[in-house]
Amino acid sequence: MRQNWIALAVACHLGRNFDQADKVLTSYVATLKNVPDYDFEYSEVLLYHVRVLEESGKHEAALTKLDAHSKSREIVDRVAIGETRARLLAKLGRTEEALDAYNALVDRNPGRVEYIKDLAKLKGVDIDALTDETVPLALEVLDELEKRVPKGSAPTRLALSAAQGDEFAARARRYIESGLKRGVPSLFADIKPLYADDAKRKAVESIVASFHDAVAPTASPPGEPSTYLWTLYFLAQHHSKLGDQSRALELLDVALTHTPTLPELYTLRARVLRRAGAPHEAAMSADRARLLDGQDRFLNGKAAKYFFNAGRIQDAENRLGMFTKKDAPSPGADLEDLQSTAYLLQAGAAFEREGKLGHALRKFIGIVKVFEDVEDDQYDFHGYVLRRFTVNVYSDFIAYEDRVRQHPAYIAAALAASRIYLRLHDEPGLATKLVAPPAESEAEKKARKKAKKDAAKEKKDSTKAGGEEEETQQQPSKYDDPEGAKLLATATPLDEAAKILRPLEKLVDRADVWAVFYDVAVRRQKYLQAVKALNRLARLDKEDPLLHVRLLDLRKRVSGTEVSDVVRTSLAALFPQDVASEVFTSQYLQRHSSSPRAVTAVARAASSLTEAEELLFGLFKPEVSLDIKTAREALALLTERKSTRRDEFAAACDDRFVLSTVFKSVEEQRRLVKLDEAAMEDLPATDEVAEK
Amino acid sequence: MSSAAQPSAAAKTSNARVSLSPCTLNNLGTVRKLNSVLFPIRYAERFYKDILLPEAEHYCQLLYYNDIPVGTVCCRIENDAASGASKLYIMTMGVLAPYRGLGLGARCLTQVLEAASAATKPRIKSIYLHVQVSNEHARGFYEHHGFKVSHLFENYYKKIEPRDAWVLEREVDAPPAST
Incomplete structure (x- = not known):
């Protein structure tokens, strides 16, 4: 009975029929008799009623209701009362009372940035959009709060964003030095956003550098050793960044x-090495961190991540297996069960780099499935929520579900999977080639048979010895198709890609998303969609290389085909019809001759290999600031197109990036890994210690 | 083996968090790391098995300074079947160089001494250890804490020079009278 009332109220509310919802709730509450004290369900209904009134704009009525029911202790959620009350008072323009309400909230939870921002807004400062005039007032407000709640660091940190010049330097010095003394590991992550401002970055650098000198063991008096250590850690992060x-x-x-x-030093070293283009060495360093504390799942996950990054998939899975359920078919299956998108993304990317597109696609689609599950699961909540009367969080939850695919993991997976589908479409024989096992040589065949025999024998032995290990071999149906063969076999890869991308269209505005959106649409001959994607790209950045190459592509595709006038005029607006493609490109290159991304993108679009080679070798010109990521892309392009100058390019990169190992030959990389492994000085030793 | 107690230039500082916690299978990597930089000897796997024995828990500890592991002490209980009394042997004790002179070695030793005097099964009668004859600082440190040289063990070390070691020993205080 009660459920039906609530369901009706929720339905009216979600349909934005506030008056009706108000009426339903009023009459429902009137039917209740003998409500026990401190009844949470009743409290939720009353709060929900206040919410409905607030959303319908009846702030006065909402506040009266809230005050009446909180005074009678019928609403029991103190935090919700405080927040709603403060918000309503602010909306009603009762500033003094609202300020008191917000101060009470800050006292209760000084770490909550939203309270501080709302409070500042009441005093006439928008902390998220400061101007030269409002900065002094903002600092005044924040300083007052800092005095009020000396333990909370939120006001102090917000003041760093607001302050400028000497004012900033003085405040930053206090904040950073206190963090280093207390040994706050996340200090750099906290400070890093300030680096968007060059002056602030320089100020931070000089603060930490001089603090380093003051606490070094050579200083007099020498500093606290742990402070010195955290200072080194901060500086290393600073320079790496x-x-x-x-x-x-x-x-x-x-x-x-x-x-x-200190494990943090090893994980940071891993990140620095990865940035320097030495993924194997990075993995070894991350693994060293893990060895220091076998109980730390964070370090375990980091080690696995870096192994994936170095293409050592088995090593990564072995590490992860230390924490997954022992009876799971595989560590990966357990992590997929737990909806670990981080694992699925890392593993997928590793398989993709290895060319195992089926495995990779299987992982990326695994992420898509996670989000489908989340979406499906919300239907289970409807009934539950109405039974338990948790309708307030339910309203937030419904709004969240509409945006759930904005999650970075979904975007990354959708893009990666779509790129694989695009390759399947562009290369019709690819799927069968990937699924069919490569032809075996006679020797390999023998080796395989022998291995199989040995394995069978071993298994027999272990069962005899008392083992019960047999059933682990069979995988349950949920994890079938681990190699993604079924996914690869799709007859309509483009439709699959379009299906995954569709939810992003209204949720995300990012260049890489629009680029892939275009790639899929244009191949499906949905020219209107394709042009729309290009227009969105242009709105984000007219000079993006992603846009340039797609403009060339679209002109090629539509020349000589029937397309609507809208498509032609839209294309012409971005790429004037009277300009030849060659001219368009050379003008573009002239504008962006020093951008490695632009040069590489144009090289990819170039029809002749010689032309592409010439462009790519231009990347080594002194005025181009070539980065490792683009260099690897360029090398991949040369490899793909079977350029004879590939090795020459790799050698040049190897010279350019001194610390990198990715440009070395496979044998050389393997040799270096062996050396590094041998240097693991504290691995279990065999020589006996001298004792009596 | 001991590399604690060398006075360093580091100032005595207050309000640092110092704590000890037992060596476990999971932090064994940290113990290995510390041993590899603190001592000129590589310890055998048996060493790492012994320090995980349940009865050794109070005597095998990691030392944390402001939550960073900077030192370790590892002992083993030796039962003398003839007399029925047990001895505690300090196998390793050391603190990383930058953290010396802060009283951390003493803290480790106090912990072990307290645990030993409180032990009843088995009763610990005395504690002893070896110090390389060249390590004057370590000898001074232990003598300051009530240890006395009992004799010289010639050719104790097989792989490092000098090969001789002092054997230092001290009685364990009787457990506080309990009701």
Whole structure:
């Protein structure tokens, strides 16, 4: 009975028929008799009623209701009362009372940035959009709060965003030095957003550098050793972020000699090495961090991530398996069960790099499935919520479900899967080639048979010995198709891609999303959609190389085909009809000759290999600031197109990026990994210690 | 083996968090790491098995300074079947160089001494250890804490020079009278 009332109220509310919802709730509450004290369900209904009134604009009525029922202790959720009350008072323009309400909220939870921002807004400052005039007032408000709640760091940190010049330097010095002394590991992550402002970045650098000198063991008096260590850690992160990986490694070496037992130093070293283009060495460093604390699942996950990144998939899975359920078919299956999108993304990317597109696609689609599950699961909640009367969170939840595919993991998976589908479409024989096992040589065949025999024998032995290991071999149906063969076999890869991308159209406005959106649409001959994607790209950045190559592509595709006038005029607006493609490109290159991304993109679109080679070797010109990521892309392009100058390019990259190993030959990389493994000095030793 | 207690230039500082916690299978990697930088000897796998024995828990500890592991102490209980009394042997004790002179070694030793005097099954009668004859600082440190040289063990070390070691020993205080 009661459920039906609530269901009706919720339906009216969601249909934005506020008056009706109000009436339903009023009459429902009137039917209740003998409500026990502190009844949470009743409290939720009353709060919900207040919410309905507030959303319909009846702020006065909402406040009266809230006050009446909180005074009578019928609404029991103190935080909700405080927040709603403060918000309603602010909306009603009762500033003084609202300020009191917000101050009470800050006292209760000084770490909550939203309270502080709302409070500042009441005092006439929008902290998210400061101007030169409002900065002093903002600082005044924040300082007052800092005095009020000395333990909370939120006002102090917000003041750093607001302050400028010397004012900033003085405040930053206090904040950073206190963080380093207390040994806050996340200090750099906290400070990093300030680097968007060049002046602030320089100020932070000089603050930490001088603090480093003051706490170094050579200073007098020498500083606290742990403070010195965290200062080195901060500086290493700082230089790595600014691109100076050698300096970062030097600092880390000093830190590791000082204290070789802090896991953060090894994980940071891993990140620095990865940025420097040495993924294998990075993985070894992350694994060292893991060895320091076998209980730490974060370190375990990091190690696995770096192994995936280095293409050592089995090593990664072995690490992850230390924490997954022992009776799961595989560590990966368990993590997929737990909806670990991080795992699925990392594994998928590793398989993709290895060319195992089926495996990769299977992982990416696994992520899409996770989001489908989340969406489907919401229907289970409807009944539950109405039974339990948790209608307030339900309203938030419904809104969240509409945006759930904005999640970065969904976007990344949708893009990666779509790119694979595009390749399947562009290369019709690819799917069968990937699924069919490569032809075996006679020797390999023998080796395989022998291995099989040995395995069978071993299994027999272990069962004899008392083993019960047999059933683990069979995988339950949920994890079938681990190699993605069924996914690869699709006859309509483009439709699959379009289906995955569709939810993003209204949720995300990102260049890489629109680019893939175009790629799929244009191949499906949906020219209107394709043009729309290009227009969105142009609105984000007219000079984006992603846009340039697609404009060329579209002109090629529509020349000589029947397309609507809208498509032609839209294309012409971005790419004037009287300009030849060659001219369009050379003008573009002239504007962006120093952008490695632009040059590489144009090279990819170039029809002749010689032309592409010439462009790519131009990347080494001094005025081009080539980065490792683009260099790897360029090398991949040369490999793909079977250029004879591939090795020459790789050698040039190897020279350019001193710390990198990715441009070395496979054998050389393997040799380096072996050396590094041998240097794992504290691995279990065999030589006996001298004792009596 | 000991590399604690070398006075360093680091100032005595207050309000640092110092704590000890037992060596476990999971933090064994940290113990290995510390041993590899603190001592000139590589310890055998048996060493790492022994420190995980349940009865050794109070005597095998990691030392944390402001939540960073910077030192370790590992002992083993030796039962003398003839007399029925047990001895505690300090296998390793050390603190990373930058953290010396802060009283951390003493803290480790106090912990072990307290645990030993509180132990009843088995009763610990005395504690002893070896110090390389060249390590004057370590000898001074232990003598300061009530240890006395009992004799010289010639050719104790097989792989490092000098090969001789002092054997230092001290009685364990009787457990506080309990009701």
